[in-house]
Amino acid sequence: MAERISDAEHAVMEVLWEEAPLTAQDVAERVDPERGWSTNTVKTLLGRLLAKSAIAHEEQGRRYLYRPLVARDDYVVGESRRLIDRLFGGRLTPLVAHLAERDELTAQDISEIEALLKELKA
Amino acid sequence: MAERISDAEHAVMEVLWEEAPLTAQDVAERVDPERGWSTNTVKTLLGRLLAKSAIAHEEQGRRYLYRPLVARDDYVVGESRRLIDRLFGGRLTPLVAHLAERDELTAQDISEIEALLKELKA
């Protein structure tokens, strides 16, 4: 379950998180066209995700329907934690501070987060 | 310059960001002992970082002194942006929201960030 999902694999997961279950064909059609992947590539990635138990498949006639086993939420929180631990000693504040310093935060970001934090304390 | 620094390489960069210039030996001694790396491993990584132009070296007698070319700030902001773009559509708020939802934020985090944001608006 904890097999680290690669970048390419992640693109496939996004499709299945958006909608599932799907056939390999469906997934191939929905993957970000930016990638320009062949159907075969997508099938390979589905196979690797199966091996990692990040997804499961069930037979539907002569093909499979794929669906995620790992929740998107778990994935994004895990990845976020990894980054924050690796780069900011596990604390979120320096991340926000760095982005702010670089003007990577919009006024909207700032008020959204403020509102969110206020909510949290309530 | 934009050659993506790997995880192992990053551990070496951290040493040089902390103190530079240093000899390969110095770096090897300072790398997180958790890694349990041989001196050779560290030298390989220094070589790769040189090839990626992430660091530079100047001769000092019969050995080199290594120093970072990439600033830590640029690195962390770049990595953070990548994650946020990849997982949260480029917006910081969902990251904070996800962590909050999972109780990954301490009360201290929350007040720190609030203070920081208030500062930003000033």
Next chain:
DNA sequence: TCTTATTGATTACAAGCGTAATCCTATTAC
């Protein structure tokens, strides 16, 4: 001067990744 210890450079090597092509089998169209 001959040997040994340093230190950088070169080579190694398996696993993971990105990106398929090919093979095999079942099915569908003629």
Next chain:
DNA sequence: GTAATAGGATTACGCTTGTAATCAATAAGA
């Protein structure tokens, strides 16, 4: 019934990464 097709499984292949071992040159010590 035979040929083309669709779909999964297997194999491929070069690049990067993690992790060194080995080689070559030089300096230092005996």
